[in-house]
Structure formats: structure tokens, C-alpha cells
Amino acid sequence: MRCERLMVISALMLGFLMIMSVVPMNTSAATDGEYVFFTEEVEEPTFEEWHYRWHKSDQNLDSSYDVWCRNMHEAHGGTHSAWCARQGYNTHYINSTGLRPYNGNITSLQAPADPSKLVLRYDTDMDSIMRRELVGASYYDAITMTFWFYSDTGHSDARQPDGGSYVGYDFLNVIYYTTNNGVLSKHVLWTNTYEQASAKTWLEQTVTIPNVATWVGFEFVSGTVPPEGGDRADAFAAYGVRTSPQGSTGMKEGVFIDDVVVTGTGPSDDVPLMTHVDPLPVYEQVKNFTIPWSHNDPEIAKFQYVDLYYRIVGTDQWTKYANVQNPQGKFTSSPITFNAIQDGTYEFFTKGYDINGGSESWRGIADSWTVLDGTPPESTIDISGDLQNGAYSGSATFTLNSTDAASGIDHTSYRVDGSEWTNYTGVVGLTIDGEHLVEYFAVDKTGNSEPIKKTTISIVDGVPGVVFQNSGANSDDGNITIRFTVTSTAPIVQLEYSLDGGDYVGIDANATSVLLSGLEDGEHTLMVKARDSSGNVLINEAEFTVGSGTNLEDPPLKNDLTMLAVVGVVGVAIVGGLVFIGTRKRKG
Known part of the structure; x- marks a missing residue:
């Protein structure tokens, strides 16, 4: 399982380590001559x-x-x-x-x-x-x-x-x-x-x-x-x-x-001067932020100044930092005001100098890091269903996709027809006749929020049903995942599929996709049939092809089985694998 949430820092960060083990100036000693290199309570924010x-x-x-x-x-x-x-x-x-x-x-x-x-x-x-x-x-x-x-x-x-x-x-x-x-x-x-x-x-x-x-x-x-x-x-x-x-x-x-x-x-009598950048916030939203740093010379008997070095993850070159107030980049007090040039993950370390002309060795490895993200995320909407003359017949679903290049997505929110804002967790279904206003926006981990986006979805002859998200897809290797949503107000108690007119195969009632592998070239039909707790039977079919051409699907999961239903359960507010919008559109 990915650790708690998806890691927002690029995998390149795995090679770069924080040097948190230097002796910090502001660490209180339990007794004279005792210094804490580091503590770890695993309770970071x-x-x-x-x-x-x-x-x-x-x-x-x-x-x-x-x-x-x-x-x-x-x-x-x-x-x-x-x-x-x-x-x-x-x-x-x-x-x-x-x-x-x-x-x-x-x-x-x-x-x-x-x-x-x-x-x-x-x-x-x-x-x-x-x-x-x-x-x-x-x-x-x-x-x-x-x-x-x-x-x-x-x-x-x-x-x-x-x-x-x-x-x-x-x-x-x-x-x-x-x-x-x-x-x-x-x-x-x-x-x-x-x-x-x-x-x-x-x-x-x-x-x-x-x-x-x-x-x-x-x-x-x-x-x-x-x-x-x-x-x-x-x-x-x-x-x-x-x-x-x-x-x-x-x-x-x-x-x-x-x-x-x-x-x-x-400690020996000749402990050298050691400096380091203190822990930084994970995220920064504005380009001007402060870099606190420490050294191990509490009486300031040896310390003279530090150089601050930085780089943006993805580049190899460390750059000595200077600003208008300190054009030589010799900093004597903490914190240092840093003026970033662009969004990205910034790494920092210091190099200290003493009054005798000595200095720390060049480290070239980060003491600390932070992600600068001042750019809002972007969201898009994908609508699925039987579109005829500008309206969807029976029912439709929409999927929200949000991206953020720097800090990553914290959450995406939406509402339909002016209802309460809801955090997006999965496919949303609509079955009520009329024109529906869908509003949505995303917020990244830094706190940047994109402007609210709007679109309309029209439904005619609205009834619950099975809606496919990728009907008409093509696979060139015989492996394909067909995604679908059952739009029903009642819980789904039975779910089955049939490939090319064959016998129905039962799958989990909360499934939202079917993974098929080892298929022969040519045209294929997948029928999905659902029965809800009210006794309603919902059925629909999707056509797809296998053969040479562009594979539009995500790489399938490896498995020895030739046909496998993939369970896609999403939270307690989900019914049959989707959020169902059951309120009728307001008039006027």
C-alpha cells in the first residue's frame, strides 16, 4: 500500500537525504557535554x-x-x-x-x-x-x-x-x-x-x-x-x-x-564548526520564504558566517545563494530570506566558516527541502452515456480528473444543481430528466484552489442503467479493462457479465470494471447485467475491438486468469460503485 497517501515528492527525492543528524545549536543537553544528534518520535505533521x-x-x-x-x-x-x-x-x-x-x-x-x-x-x-x-x-x-x-x-x-x-x-x-x-x-x-x-x-x-x-x-x-x-x-x-x-x-x-x-x-576540545538548515515546511505558496539554520557554536566563539546553497530537484547543479541585501551571500544570522525563481522542490544546505579562516567540508547533499507551489491545479471532466442530439438518453456519468505538477492534489470538490459541495471520490451518476449544472474545482496540497469550472449535462427519458466509460475502446494485445457504472438509487445485489454472448459470470456487486485478457483479434461485445434490491434489472452492452492499433487502455494487471472481474469499491457514500445524484433538478 502506498504509505498513507501518494507521495507528493518526485521519486528523484529518494536519492536525496536530509542531514538531520548534525548537532543543532538549539538542542538542549540533558547534562553538560551531552548532545542530541537526533530524535525520532514518528509524529511529524x-x-x-x-x-x-x-x-x-x-x-x-x-x-x-x-x-x-x-x-x-x-x-x-x-x-x-x-x-x-x-x-x-x-x-x-x-x-x-x-x-x-x-x-x-x-x-x-x-x-x-x-x-x-x-x-x-x-x-x-x-x-x-x-x-x-x-x-x-x-x-x-x-x-x-x-x-x-x-x-x-x-x-x-x-x-x-x-x-x-x-x-x-x-x-x-x-x-x-x-x-x-x-x-x-x-x-x-x-x-x-x-x-x-x-x-x-x-x-x-x-x-x-x-x-x-x-x-x-x-x-x-x-x-x-x-x-x-x-x-x-x-x-x-x-x-x-x-x-x-x-x-x-x-x-x-x-x-x-x-x-x-x-x-x-x-566531546573533544577540537569539535569543528558544523552548520545545517533546519527542517522546513513541506509546502510553500509564495516565492519569498525564510530558511532557518543553526550551528553548534552556542558561545559564537568560532562562527563567522554561512554560505547557503540550493538546487531544484531534477537539476544537478548546486547554486550559492545571494540576494540584494547580501550580494556576497555571507549570512551571519538566521533565518535567511530566500527568493525562489519558479515552482518546484527546493533542496538546501549550508557551509559554515569560522573566524580563523577554516570552513566545513563541501557536503553537496541536502539538509532540508520544501515544495514551492504557487500555481493552482487543473481539473477536467469526462462525461459518459448514450449521447443523442446534445442530451444523454436514460442516464449519464461524469468523472473528474485533477492534476498538479508541484505539490499534488489534496482534494477535488463538486456539486450538482447548486447542492452542497462534496469531495469527489468516484464516478458520479445522473438519471433525472432535465439539464443539470455541474460545478467542480480542485485544491492542491499547498492550498492553491483553481477557479470553479462549470458544465451542463442534459438527460432525457431518465432511468437507472449501466453506463460504460470506455465503450468502443481498442486493445492491440488481447488485454482490456472495460469500465462501467450502475446508476441505481437502490443497492446492487447482483452483478454479472457476458462476453460475446456466452454464459453470464457473477462478479462482486460493487465492481466497476471487468478485466479481460487473452482475447482473440476482432470485434467483441461485453454485456453487463445488474439487479438492485428493488428487483429492477439493469442491462447494457459495450462493443470493443482487439487487434493492431493503438491500445487506449491502461496496462492491465498481471494475472494468470484469462478473465477476471476487478473490484473497485469506493467509500460508504458510494452505491454500486458510484455517487448517485437522486435529487430532482430545481425549477426556475
């Missing part, structure tokens, strides 16, 4: 602020891409913790549509969410790492990391990665890295015991990190077989999910991390 503070990877892709992510299922303090297994699909479960559900916790997601597509379980063949950089650790006699963890794993054939020793259960490592000529080397510092791994309660752990460490982090490793004591085969039967192969043992919850603190004690 947004997912993105947590996500880009850690470098995350899956070193074993045998069972899909499974990495650490933020979760709400277990938490030691607050409402969130880091979980070892989110994002990938789980190879040990399958739902009623024949698809693999993703590792994920439905309670942490905003509606709509389909429980048939999520299981809160880790996967086999995992080597999931999250790590964070330490800067200046070598200037302290001792580095300690204290953290809390919750573990639910079991006996398996797991062993330490890269041909390491046999462990015999799925486990958690504390790891650190050393750097030699720019090459990172991983070292295992601590591994939880089997008693800790199977405890299913929050435990506190403190480890001592060598001061040669340049990165520190966590690693979750699982074996090639499910752990002993995993799920029963029918543990998720209520959601239409079973273990795969059928009847096999399932998985367990895995490991959660919370309340991490890394501190250094016994």
Missing part, C-alpha cells in the same frame, strides 16, 4: 516530513519491494510508529479477485479504502533497511541510541544477510555504517533475541554506537518461509482474503520502532 528524514531500501527483492514506512497500528507514544514492511504487496495472501493485497494498515488510511487490498503482515525474503546520517560522531567519546520496539515474529529459516550466520527466526538488527573514500560499509551492532522477537509488547533498548559511524539505522530480516505460528488460512476471510497457496500458514505483524534518541557524550 505530515508523512513527507518523516519520509525524507530516513533513507529506506529493500536489499532483497525476491518477494516484492517491502520497506519501512509510517503506521498507526502500534505506537509507543503518540499515534504513529515506523513499521518494517509497508509498501510492497504480500506474496502469501490473495483476494477474491486473484490479486495480491499490499502490506498495509487500513486504519491509518483516509477513506475510501478497500480492506480486500490490504493485510497488516510482513512478507518473506525481506531485508528492509532504514538509516539516518550522523555528522560529527567522531568528535565524541561515546554515542548511544535508545529506542522502543514492538515485535511479532516467529521461528523461520532466517539468517543474517550476505551469507551471514543462521538466526532461526525473523529478526531486527541495529546497524551502523562506516565510510571509506565514499564507500559505505554496513556493520551489525545488535540483534534482538527470539524472546524479544516474539514478545508482542513494547520493549526499550539502548545500544552503544562506535564513534566511527557515519550512518545509523535499523534492519528487518525475514526467512524464505512463513514464521511458525502465523495466520490461519482464513484469518482475513471476512475481507475476501485468504492465504496463498490455499490452506497454507500466513504471516505475522512484524516489527514497529518508536521514540528513537541518539546522543553523544564526552
